[in-house]
Amino acid sequence: MTNIYSRKAFYYETDRMDIIHHSNYVRWLEEARVDMMEKMGFPFAKLEAMGIVVPVLSVETHYKYPVRFGDTFEVESRITEFSGCKFALEYEVRNVTQGTLSLTAKTSHCFTTPDLRPVRLKKACPELYDIYMKYFQE
Secondary structure: OEEEEEEEOOHHHEOOOOOEOHHHHHHHHHHHHHHHHHHOOOOHHHHHHOOOEOOEEEEEEEEOOOOOOOOEEEEEEEEEEEOOOEEEEEEEEEEOOOOEEEEEEEEEEEOEOOOOOEOOHHHHOHHHHHHHHHHHHO
């Protein structure tokens, strides 16, 4: 199952070349993950209240075409790997205004306690485990 997150690019996100600074795309990936969790019915705040955090293990980005201030973009994200302890997402960021693909990316994450001890989601939070399995399999 894919998730679509969309908004306009803000002026403060640009650089001296009047395009979105490359670091902001990674922030957009995080915004899309937070949005996905909310749409899954299990926002990050609920997970963290249970003593589970989701650190980033890796980020891979491939820049294709710039987004500029005022352009509308969308981030399509989907869970592509899920083991119950680790998961990965793949993303496509599209400049809707220009009709172009701006970025492809992949992030990997794990579930841990706040002191970074691994958590097996099936045991610690079976409800979220089932939700991830559903999104992963669709």
